Amino acid sequence: MRDTGPPVVLVVEDEPDVAETYRRWLQSTYDVRVAADGAAAMAEIDESVDVVLLDRMMPEMSGEAVLREIRDRGMDCRVAMVTAVDPDFDIVEMGFDAYLTKPPEREELFETIERLLDRAELDGDLQEYYSLVARQSALQTEKSETELADSEEYAALTDRIDAAREAVDEELGDMASDTAFVGAVREIMDDEGEAE
Amino acid sequence: MSTYNIDEVLPEGTITELPAGTNVLITGPPMVGKRELAFQLLAVGHQEGEGVLCVTTSASASSMLDEFERQVPTLDRDRVAIVDCSGGDSQQTIREIATERVSSPGDLTGISIGTAKLLQQFSKQNVSDVRHGLVSISTLIQYLDLQTVFKFLHIYTSRIEDTGGLGVFTMDSDSHGAKTTNTVTSEFDCVIELRETEDGREVRVKGLPGASRSWHAFD
Numbered sequence: 001m002r003d004t005g006p007p008v009v010l011v012v013e014d015e016p017d018v019a020e021t022y023r024r025w026l027q028s029t030y031d032v033r034v035a036a037d038g039a040a041a042m043a044e045i046d047e048s049v050d051v052v053l054l055d056r057m058m059p060e061m062s063g064e065a066v067l068r069e070i071r072d073r074g075m076d077c078r079v080a081m082v083t084a085v086d087p088d089f090d091i092v093e094m095g096f097d098a099y100l101t102k103p104p105e106r107e108e109l110f111e112t113i114e115r116l117l118d119r120a121e122l123d124g125d126l127q128e129y130y131s132l133v134a135r136q137s138a139l140q141t142e143k144s145e146t147e148l149a150d151s152e153e154y155a156a157l158t159d160r161i162d163a164a165r166e167a168v169d170e171e172l173g174d175m176a177s178d179t180a181f182v183g184a185v186r187e188i189m190d191d192e193g194e195a196e
Numbered sequence: 197m198s199t200y201n202i203d204e205v206l207p208e209g210t211i212t213e214l215p216a217g218t219n220v221l222i223t224g225p226p227m228v229g230k231r232e233l234a235f236q237l238l239a240v241g242h243q244e245g246e247g248v249l250c251v252t253t254s255a256s257a258s259s260m261l262d263e264f265e266r267q268v269p270t271l272d273r274d275r276v277a278i279v280d281c282s283g284g285d286s287q288q289t290i291r292e293i294a295t296e297r298v299s300s301p302g303d304l305t306g307i308s309i310g311t312a313k314l315l316q317q318f319s320k321q322n323v324s325d326v327r328h329g330l331v332s333i334s335t336l337i338q339y340l341d342l343q344t345v346f347k348f349l350h351i352y353t354s355r356i357e358d359t360g361g362l363g364v365f366t367m368d369s370d371s372h373g374a375k376t377t378n379t380v381t382s383e384f385d386c387v388i389e390l391r392e393t394e395d396g397r398e399v400r401v402k403g404l405p406g407a408s409r410s411w412h413a414f415d
Binding site: 089092093123126127129130133134136137138140141168169172174175176178181182184185186188189 | 315359379
């Protein structure tokens with residue numbers, strides 16, 4: 001998905017001035033696309049989109065409806081809701097991956113996009129971490145503690161596990177955040193669905 | 197708070213408190229008393245105003261509430277919250293305490309939403325010290341791949357760590373091979389093992405600095 005070129009950010013915003021501000025801020029770092037309403041967003045979105053910035057209050061098709069459509073189509077992208085009112089718990093249940101209070105600061109916008117791009121790597125990196133731990137567990141059942149202490153392979157594996165865990169925890173970010181926590185669990189469950 | 201008191205739950209010479217953010221796994225064969233110990237560890241701070249947020253995978257919310265009331269006869273029901281994925285009939289309990297129902301133990305997204313909602317309610321009540329239970333991991337492994345359960349445990353224990361809670365999880369060591377048990381164990385700061393011997397029940401605590409790693413009689 002991110003093999004070629006910069007990450008793709010789709011801005012869905014019905015106020016042209018606001019959309020233009022986002023574009024100006026973001027275009028040197030990302031491939032920015034803009035859609036003025038929900039219908040345009042659904043026409044614009046495809047597998048190349050990494051992050052969607054979605055205005056909650058839009059005429060005709062609301063941000064929630066757009067999100068539902070994105071999820072129903074099984075698009076592998078992360079969606080941040082931009083909202084003028086402080087969000088309730090319902091945004092966690094609806095399946096938004098993050099939210100920003102309008103108007104977002106430039107720094108905030110970048111941080112949120114970067115966090116969501118990181119989260120796209122989470123399941124794969126958790127998988128790698130799991131595989132290493134599973135191999136370590138197998139060695140622990142096969143060998144004695146003395147054998148393990150003398151094993152270079154085991155020491156190298158332990159180092160790799162520490163590095164893998166560090167990478168995962170960086171992508172997880174602050175799990176005290178409800179949206180980040182539920183979003184992270186949703187990432188591993190999407191994968192479970194595909195495996196079935 | 198920086199520590200959770202567990203005084204007098206475990207035998208003398210083991211541990212009496214756990215740092216905030218610690219995740220504990222209780223393992224042992226069936227019928228050795230893992231659930232009961234988990235409820236004791238969860239309930240011991242209740243009198244000091246702490247909250248208990250417990251995920252139950254096989255017993256219904258009402259039977260779980262009964263077990264808590266056995267530990268704490270003067271239970272403040274406003275500070276007990278349960279995520280029930282057992283599919284059991286708990287309409288009555290839902291009226292009595294905060295309960296979120298999840299259709300199946302395999303629905304980890306539902307479980308995470310349920311716990312997040314209930315934790316937010318505690319925070320509105322200014323209950324900031326929360327003990328989190330999950331009874332049991334063995335049920336999750338019956339419903340899902342080990343790798344998915346492992347990933348979930350990594351996320352959920354990080355959540356408990358980042359919110360300064362105390363996590364108490366149980367797993368039946370006989371239902372899974374040694375390799376699976378080792379894999380799950382690696383996600384925990386502290387492991388409490390229970391076993392039955394000819395001389396009675398014994399316990400040992402592993403993982404915490406300073407804790408003695410030998411077996412202690414535990415009746």
